[in-house]
Amino acid sequence: xxxxxxxxxxxxxxxxxxxxxxxxxxxxxxxxxxxNPDASVKxxxxxxxxxxxxxxxxxxxxxxxxxxxxxxxxxxxxxxxxKSVSLKDLKHPEKDEDxxxxxxxxxxLGVCTHLGCVPLxxxxxxxxxxxxxxxxxxxxxxxxxxxPAPTNMEIPKYEFVNANTIKIG
Amino acid sequence: MSDxxxxxxxxxxxxxxxxxxxxxxxxxxxxxxxxxxxNYWWTFGGILTFCLITQIVTxxxxxxxxxxxxxxAFDSVxxxxxxxxxxxxxxxxxxxxxxxxxxAVYIHIFRSLFYGSYKAPREIIWIIGIIIxxxxxxxxxxxxxxxxxxxxxxxxxxxxxxxxxxxxVGEGIVTWLWGGYSVDNxxxxxxFTLHYLIPFLILGLVVLHIWALHVPGNNNPVGIDIxxxxxxxxxFHPYIVIKDGFALLMFMIVxxxxxxxxxxxxxxxxNYIEANPLVTPAHIVPEWYLLPxxxxxxxxxxxxxxxxxxxxxxxxLAALPWLDTSKIRSAVFRPxxxxxxxxxxxxxxxxxxxxxxxxEGLYLLIARVATxxxxxxxxxILPILGFKEKTLPIPLSITEPILGGxxxxxxxxxxxxxxxx
Numbered sequence: 001x002x003x004x005x006x007x008x009x010x011x012x013x014x015x016x017x018x019x020x021x022x023x024x025x026x027x028x029x030x031x032x033x034x035x036n037p038d039a040s041v042k043x044x045x046x047x048x049x050x051x052x053x054x055x056x057x058x059x060x061x062x063x064x065x066x067x068x069x070x071x072x073x074x075x076x077x078x079x080x081x082x083k084s085v086s087l088k089d090l091k092h093p094e095k096d097e098d099x100x101x102x103x104x105x106x107x108x109l110g111v112c113t114h115l116g117c118v119p120l121x122x123x124x125x126x127x128x129x130x131x132x133x134x135x136x137x138x139x140x141x142x143x144x145x146x147x148p149a150p151t152n153m154e155i156p157k158y159e160f161v162n163a164n165t166i167k168i169g
Numbered sequence: 170m171s172d173x174x175x176x177x178x179x180x181x182x183x184x185x186x187x188x189x190x191x192x193x194x195x196x197x198x199x200x201x202x203x204x205x206x207x208n209y210w211w212t213f214g215g216i217l218t219f220c221l222i223t224q225i226v227t228x229x230x231x232x233x234x235x236x237x238x239x240x241x242a243f244d245s246v247x248x249x250x251x252x253x254x255x256x257x258x259x260x261x262x263x264x265x266x267x268x269x270x271x272x273a274v275y276i277h278i279f280r281s282l283f284y285g286s287y288k289a290p291r292e293i294i295w296i297i298g299i300i301i302x303x304x305x306x307x308x309x310x311x312x313x314x315x316x317x318x319x320x321x322x323x324x325x326x327x328x329x330x331x332x333x334x335x336x337x338v339g340e341g342i343v344t345w346l347w348g349g350y351s352v353d354n355x356x357x358x359x360x361f362t363l364h365y366l367i368p369f370l371i372l373g374l375v376v377l378h379i380w381a382l383h384v385p386g387n388n389n390p391v392g393i394d395i396x397x398x399x400x401x402x403x404x405f406h407p408y409i410v411i412k413d414g415f416a417l418l419m420f421m422i423v424x425x426x427x428x429x430x431x432x433x434x435x436x437x438x439x440n441y442i443e444a445n446p447l448v449t450p451a452h453i454v455p456e457w458y459l460l461p462x463x464x465x466x467x468x469x470x471x472x473x474x475x476x477x478x479x480x481x482x483x484x485x486l487a488a489l490p491w492l493d494t495s496k497i498r499s500a501v502f503r504p505x506x507x508x509x510x511x512x513x514x515x516x517x518x519x520x521x522x523x524x525x526x527x528x529e530g531l532y533l534l535i536a537r538v539a540t541x542x543x544x545x546x547x548x549x550i551l552p553i554l555g556f557k558e559k560t561l562p563i564p565l566s567i568t569e570p571i572l573g574g575x576x577x578x579x580x581x582x583x584x585x586x587x588x589x590x
Contacts, residue, residue, distance in 0.1 A: 032345075035345050035346070035348050035355075035359065036344065036345050036348065037344060037347075037348055037349050037355075038348065038355070041348070041349045041350070041353075041355070061447055063446065063447060065349070065350035065351065066349060066350055066351030066352070066353045066446055067350060067446065068446065068447045114330075114472055115326070115327040115328075115331065115472075116327060116329075116330040117323065117326065117449040117453065118446075118447065118448060118449040119449075131449075132449060132450075132451050132452065132453075133323075133327060133449065133453045134467055134528055135527075135528050135529055147470075148467075148469075148470050148471070148472055149472070150471070150472045150473075
């Protein structure tokens with residue numbers, strides 16, 4: 001066998017492999033995608049919550065998409081405290097105004113951004129939330145201040161339908 | 170490996186064996202020449218096979234009564250415990266069997282570490298073993314989720330969230346693993362499917378593990394290459410069969426103790442509370458056999474690096490045959506390695522202990538030191554030790570140290586004269 005020349009047969013091989021690869025990928029994709037959230041899970045995308053009975057300084061927890069959402073009615077002191085924090089002291093700098101459109105109401109996913117535990121209310125070094133799993137401390141705006149969590153607790157998409165009702169999702 | 174020709178005695182046997190050589194295989198397994206100095210640390214391979222079969226048989230039975238649905242799983246487990254005939258026994262064997270399986274596998278792994286069984290020409294056996302160990306951890310984790318108690322739910326949440334540490338695609342992967350936006354029914358059903366599948370994958374890998382073992386043959390406590398068959402070997406049956414059998418009986422006493430006297434001591438009380446996505450238990454801990462890795466995860470303050478450290482702690486084992494540069498296998502002839510070996514054992518036990526404790530204060534400090542030492546052992550100490558260590562003279566055969574006999578008479582004489590001085 002001397003020098004290998006590219007011939008018609010090589011082209012046919014390459015073309016066959018290419019078509020085969022596309023076919024295999026097209027067959028595998030449904031097997032992978034079937035594990036993604038299905039239509040019935042996606043259908044439960046929004047929840048309406050009546051918050052008229054929540055007093056200042058109290059938090060309620062509601063379930064949205066299988067996850068807890070904290071709705072806290074903050075006191076004036078807490079709002080002042082949240083606003084007074086310098087962005088330089090934050091691991092994940094976010095202004096309180098950007099997290100709570102209506103400063104009296106903090107609506108956020110009650111899920112620690114470290115590994116997904118539910119943090120405890122009014123605990124920790126910053127009087128906000130404390131995650132018992134691996135020791136992350138959050139402030140009264142739900143921002144990470146100390147511990148392994150990389151980011152602040154997430155703010156879901158929500159809106160006030162009227163003065164007493166919040167629609168999450 | 171003995172490659173002598175085997176001919177079945179009966180005419181039918183010969184007819185059959187010519188078409189499917191099962192009898193040749195059986196003969197190989199019976200006559201398989203085994204080093205005659207194997208000690209009881211070598212009996213854990215057989216014990217592990219027993220553990221795997223126990224888990225498969227009890228698991229099959231449990232699957233006949235268990236219902237993989239978020240609304241019914243917890244109740245179906247209680248139904249197994251209270252209503253199903255002997256259900257309590259079968260479930261306790263299965264649950265404690267997982268712990269026994271890991272107990273045996275850790276002894277098996279540390280035996281390899283002590284006697285250098287992972288070194289050439291046994292690297293493939295070792296790597297297959299590490300894959301089996303990884304699959305065992307996956308199976309154990311998913312099995313722990315199935316009762317759908319609080320620890321099941323939150324353990325599943327924490328472990329699947331490890332994947333969210335991956336940059337860019339992490340969140341997408343976690344949603345894909347869950348089949349939703351949190352651990353829920355789709356997660357439970359797929360975990361049940363995979364929990365059912367993995368033991369059979371392990372079974373296949375065990376066949377490869379033993380096949381790869383039978384190519385070079387067993388390592389032995391002296392760690393030298395031996396002639397097979399020779400006066401250094403005994404046939405597997407009856408010698409090793411009896412020894413393995415006796416060790417298995419001793420092991421089963423320990424197993425039975427847990428099953429009948431303290432069936433819940435290795436579990437967590439919170440798992441008898443049904444899963445509640447709104448409340449995280451105050452103190453989440455994995456099962457005892459995962460604690461050292463959990464301690465490593467928590468000792469790193471950064472999320473992604475913590476996950477990487479934890480996974481590296483496992484995968485580093487696969488590179489061990491190349492990290493350990495010493496040509497001498499057995500720690501018996503490596504006075505320095507022997508000391509580092511026991512420090513590593515202590516280090517892993519300490520990691521396991523602090524993994525069960527809250528990640529704060531002194532515990533966190535200890536976890537960090539122990540994590541650093543774990544990697545130091547594999548990445549620095551072992552490679553350097555192979556070059557620096559002054560090893561003891563190794564015998565030429567297994568019988569030599571006992572009888573003074575040796576295939577090489579001159580060398581043996583030489584050694585005797587040295588001994589006299």
